[in-house]
Amino acid sequence: MRRIHTQITFCLVLLILALLPIGLMGQTPSQASPGLEQRLAALETAAKNASPINTGDNAWMLTSTGLVLMMTAPGLILFYGGLVRRKNVLGTMMHSLVLMSLMSLAWVVYGYSMAFGEGHPLVGNPMQYFMLKGVGANPNPDYAATIPHQTFMLFQMMFAIITPALISGAVAERIRFNAYILFMLLWATLVYFPLAHAVWGKGGLFNWALGGKIPVLDFAGGTVVHISSGVAALVCAVVLGKRSGYPREPMLPHNVVFSLIGTGLLWFGWFGFNAGSAVNAGSLATSAIAATHFSAAAAALSWCGIEWLLKGKPSVLGVASGMVAGLATITPASGFVSIPAALLIGFVGGAVCYFAVSHLKAHFGYDDSLDVFGVHGVGSTVGMLLLGVFANPEINPALASTFIVDGKPFPISGGFTQFLNQLKGVLITAVWSAAVSFVLLKVIGKLTELRVNEEDESLGLDLSEHGERAYND
C-alpha cells in the first residue's frame, strides 16, 4: 500500500512540473512595448479598479479583534477568578464567558445597528443593520475607509462583550445567574449600545468627528466602556447589598497567581483595545500603544509605591491592580496625548485608584467585591478629565480640523474649554448608566430574586448555580 502511495505522489509531482512551463508562458509579457497613452490608460484603469481595502490595516484590525476578545477570556476570567473565594471561581468565570456568547448574538441581531446605525444623537436605528444586513466586505467610509465594514463590526463587538463583563466583578459571589443574564442583556441594550452610538456612531451626541454636538474626546472607550461599567457596578453593589459576612469575615483572593496571569493578558490585549481604536495600522496606532504602555507602567509604580509607604509592604496584587488602573485610565486618552502626558496620566490614575479602592470603599461601606468602580470608573474619569487638559493636535492632527461648528472647522486642544466638555461627557455617561442600571435592577428584582439565598451563598455559586466544583481534589 505504502509503495503505491509513494508512486502516486511521485507521478503527481512530475505532472505539476510538466505543467509549470505552460503556466509561466501565460504570464510572459507581450514583446511590443506600449506607448505612453496606453500605459497611462492602464494606470487609470488600475487606479479606478483598485480595492479600497488596505490589507495591512485589515491585518492589524483582525489581530486587534482577537486581542480584545482575549481580554475577556482568558484575561478577565483569570483576573476576576483569582480574586474570589475558591467556591465561586467557576461562577465568576462563567459571568464573563457567557457574555462572549450572549453579547455576540445581541450584536448580530440589533446591537451593532443600535450602536453604529444612523439616527437619533443618542441611539442608532436598530433596523439599518438588522441581522448585519449590508455589513460586508465594502468599507464604511464614515467609520473605517480602508478595512471591510465587517472587520469594523467584529472589532467593535469585542468591546460590547468586555464592557458588561467588567460589571460582573461587583456582583461576584452572590448574584443569581438568571437575574445576571437578564440584567446584562437589558443593560447592553439600554446603556452600552446607545452610549457607543453617542460617542462613536455617526451623528452621535458626543461624536466630534461625525456630526456630534458636544466634542467629547474618548479614543477607546473611557466613557462607553469603563465609566459606564464602573458606575453600573457601583449601583449593582449597592442595590444587591453586601456579601454575607462582609466586611467582618476576611474574603481573600483564592489564587493571586491567576490574577497576575490575567493582568499580563489584559495589558497585552489592551494594545489591541487602544491601538486598534485607531482603526488603521498607521502611526496613530503606534502612538496609542506607546501611551497605553507607559501609563500602565507609571500607574503600577504609583499604586505600589503608596502601598509600600502606607502599609509597609509592596504587594504583588498591588502592582497588578495598579497596572489595570493605569490601562483603564489611559484608555480614553490613548490616541490623543504625548508620552510624557501618558506617564503623568498613569501616575495620577494609579494613585487615585489606590485611594478609591482602599479608602473610598471602606468609608462608604459598599461591597464592590472586585473593585470595578474603584479601578475602572474612577480611573477612566481621571483619564477623561486629564485628557481635556493634555489633548494634543500634534499627536492626533484630526483634532485641528475635524470637529465642525456652523459649517466651519473648530480646532480642539487641551484646555479649560475641552476640560468642561470632557466633564460633560463623564457626567452624562455616569448619570445615564446609574439611572438605567438602578431601574433595571428594581424591575428585575420584582420579576425574580437578584441574590442567591444565604445557604447557597455559603455553599458557593459554583455548586448552587452551576452544579460544579472547580477543584475536585
Place this chain on the structure above:
Amino acid sequence: MKKIDAIIKPFKLNDVKLALNDAGIQGMTVTEVKGFGRQKGHTEIYRGSEYTVDFLPKVKIELVLPDDQIHTAVEAIIKAAKTGKIGDGKVFVYHVEQAIRIRTDERGDAAV
C-alpha cells in the same frame, strides 16, 4: 500505651521527625491543620485593605507508643519544636484503650 498529639509550627516538622528518629521512635501520622491560641492571627493586605486571618497553618503529629517510651518522645518533641516565641504549639498525652495491627492481628504494645 499512650497517644501523643503534638501541634507544632510547620517549619519545625522536619526537626521533630529527626529528633524522634534519633530517640529510636519510628512511625507517625502528620496532618496539616489550622488553628490559633495565644498567638492570634496575622494580617494580610489586599489592595490596600488589611485583613486579620485568625487561623494559622500548623502541623499536628500523632504517635501511639508503649508507656516507657512516652517520656523520651515528649522531651524530644519539645526540644526540637521550641523557638521560645508565642505559637510554638502544644503537646497532649492520652491513654489508649487498645491497638491492633490489621495485617497480623497483633494486639497491645506489639501492635504499635
